[in-house]
Amino acid sequence: MSANSSGQGFQNKNRVAILAELDKEKRKLLMQNQSSTNHPGASIALSRPSLNKDFRDHAEQQHIAAQQKAALQHAHAHSSGYFITQDSAFGNLILPVLPRLDPE
Numbered sequence: 001m002s003a004n005s006s007g008q009g010f011q012n013k014n015r016v017a018i019l020a021e022l023d024k025e026k027r028k029l030l031m032q033n034q035s036s037t038n039h040p041g042a043s044i045a046l047s048r049p050s051l052n053k054d055f056r057d058h059a060e061q062q063h064i065a066a067q068q069k070a071a072l073q074h075a076h077a078h079s080s081g082y083f084i085t086q087d088s089a090f091g092n093l094i095l096p097v098l099p100r101l102d103p104e
Helices: 003-037 052-078
Strands: 082-085 094-097
Touching: 003 052, 052 082, 052 094
Parallel strands: none
Antiparallel strands: 082 094
């Protein structure tokens, strides 16, 4: 159960960070919008700084790694099979390892 509670704690921290980032961007856009009403020629820049994107990508990677670890532990505990973590085009966090049997 502690794995679930630590996973939920991480999800909550991640959500709080995302909400804080969205609030910050909202304020920034509102400030830019107010300044553009004072200066009709000004335009609103909607591009995000690459630093925020890198931070978000890093947080996403950590979240995926934590999910992979939890899925792997669960699979090993509840199955007699063997599983590995590997990137999947279909979004699978873990993949089963199937032995090759020689044809008889």
